[in-house]
Amino acid sequence: MGETDDPGFARTASGPDRERPVLAVDLGATRLRAALVGADGTILARAEGPSATERGPAAVLDASEALLVAVRDAPGAESRAGPGAAPLAIGISAIGPVDPRAGVIVDPPNADRSFRDVPIAPELGVRLGLPAFLDRDTNVALLGEMAFGAARDVADVVYLTVSTGIGGAILAGGVLLHGPDGTAGELGHLLVELDGPPCGCGARGHLEAIASGAGIARAAREAIVAERSPLLATVAERAGLGRVSAADVAAAEDAGDPAAGAIMEGARRAFAAAMVTIVDLFNPTLVVVGGSIARAQGDRWLEPARVAVRTTAFRTAARRVSIVPAALGDDVGLIGCLPLVRRRLAGED
């Protein structure tokens, strides 16, 4: 097996370390989760609380430490991990942007403004007495899919998640692309429509502004205010304008509402356009698409992207690539901490 055929699993941990579990933290926009992840990727113990970034970095660090201690000391966790199998290290998956080298969460737009420059990996490492490694949630998810999911044994993979926001990650030749600032792979901010709708990042016309849950909901609010969607207007009357969700828009499309149909179609087309750019840029063997919206839409979401790539992408790259749904669900950020730890301990990425 060639160097790039083995995406950094078997060769990155050896001897007894290969049998040891890792402690995992997943800091999302709303939830803070921790787990003890066994050497085969199974979750041996888990704990969870609110991420509550508005309480400030110190409170989030304390909460993370408490959850880690809880899963480390969970009854039976050690025997399930195997005799004497103390945790190898801590892996941390967090909302970006992060500085993966320094282990610092930089300035996440989806967290409270006080939550800036948080040295989460060095802090938790000292508190738990273990090496600790951090990466952006999408990078960790890609590693999880590579170790245990849809991208096993593939060295050139692009990962996209389509939910409230749109995130991405790139593995090229078996190596995660970080860039000097750690922001490489922020594929939600690919430009798909010059002067298009506003994006959460402050710019306009980005993929996330059109095809994410937040973007779909924003377009729905405009349609309701302009009285273009009677069906969504009834949802807004019931739940409030600010609570109309992408799921409501998808349901309204299915019920035959033309404005909702146009919004969903626009989202799928924007995603398809971005996919052509992604395939042309990175020549991936595989594109793995996760996230709640992609999951709910299924082939209805992926097929327009496949057709656009087939007809519009650079021909050689288009022939190679497969576009597939993610295989791991909600736990991907926890499970991905295992390959994250193993790869970093081996000096990779």
Ligand SMILES: [Zn+2]
């Ligand atoms: Zn943007």
